[in-house]
Amino acid sequence: MEAVTFAGVLGAIVGSFLNVVTYRLPRHESLITPASHCPGCGVPVKPYDNIPILSWLLLRGHCRSCSQPISPRYPLVEALTAALCVGAVLVHDTAAGIALSIALILIVVPSALIDLEHRIIPNRITLLGAAAALALGLALDPAGEPERLIAGAAAGGFLLLAALAYPGGMGMGDVKLAGVMGLFLGASVAPALLIALVTGVLLGALVIARKGAQAGRKTAVPFGPFLALGALVAVFVGHPLVDVYVNHFLH
Numbered sequence: 549m550e551a552v553t554f555a556g557v558l559g560a561i562v563g564s565f566l567n568v569v570t571y572r573l574p575r576h577e578s579l580i581t582p583a584s585h586c587p588g589c590g591v592p593v594k595p596y597d598n599i600p601i602l603s604w605l606l607l608r609g610h611c612r613s614c615s616q617p618i619s620p621r622y623p624l625v626e627a628l629t630a631a632l633c634v635g636a637v638l639v640h641d642t643a644a645g646i647a648l649s650i651a652l653i654l655i656v657v658p659s660a661l662i663d664l665e666h667r668i669i670p671n672r673i674t675l676l677g678a679a680a681a682l683a684l685g686l687a688l689d690p691a692g693e694p695e696r697l698i699a700g701a702a703a704g705g706f707l708l709l710a711a712l713a714y715p716g717g718m719g720m721g722d723v724k725l726a727g728v729m730g731l732f733l734g735a736s737v738a739p740a741l742l743i744a745l746v747t748g749v750l751l752g753a754l755v756i757a758r759k760g761a762q763a764g765r766k767t768a769v770p771f772g773p774f775l776a777l778g779a780l781v782a783v784f785v786g787h788p789l790v791d792v793y794v795n796h797f798l799h
Contacts, residue, residue, distance in 0.1 A: 555633040560600035563629030569658045574666040588616035600626040644689035649783045651680045652732040656776035663772030669721030681731035700730030703737045722771045736786025740778035748774040
């Protein structure tokens with residue numbers, strides 16, 4: 549229970565920082581300075597008004613100084629990150645599994661949000677993710693590192709081929725994120741990519757059905773959120789999905 553509580557609190561706190569990353573990183577602003585402030589009036593946010601989730605609820609979603617509305621995205625990201633971190637602790641029973649899962653969660657959440665808004669996945673996030681995956685893997689599960697390295701190369705290579713074949717539908721940020729996912733997930737990156745591709749195709753079909761073939765094909769849909777969805781599913785049920793495939797199709 550203590551581990552679950554710690555994961556929830558840490559997830560909410562880090563989720564608050566991910567909101568900063570999501571806003572500032574694509575704008576090439578410092579993640580450290582200035583301190584959090586209201587975008588409307590510029591007044592710095594007091595520490596007691598910067599408590600994840602709770603402060604937004606107590607302030608009823610408005611700035612204390614100027615009463616400008618504060619987007620509900622902020623507490624939602626904090627709550628989602630906390631819930632995902634708690635789930636990772638509950639699902640995994642090894643230090644390596646927990647650490648790699650939580651680290652991947654903290655990589656794909658801002659990647660998806662930034663890609664949704666700006667159509668980019670910053671190199672700083674994927675580079676940090678690759679470094680974290682290698683460090684955690686070697687420290688906590690060195691025996692599993694060869695599999696994760698192969699999975700990272702295979703996942704990144706697969707999307708690289710897709711990007712070269714269809715440049716308009718896949719970016720290099722997606723390729724790098726897929727590779728990073730493999731470094732965290734190992735063999736579970738396979739169902740993660742499958743889920744990303746299937747959901748991406750389904751959404752594309754819905755867009756075409758709604759807008760028509762010509763307009764639908766011109767509608768840009770970022771792929772990063774689909775990769776993030778696949779990664780999150782794999783964090784929780786990736787190994788069972790791989791086992792089902794191996795037992796039913798390879799035996």
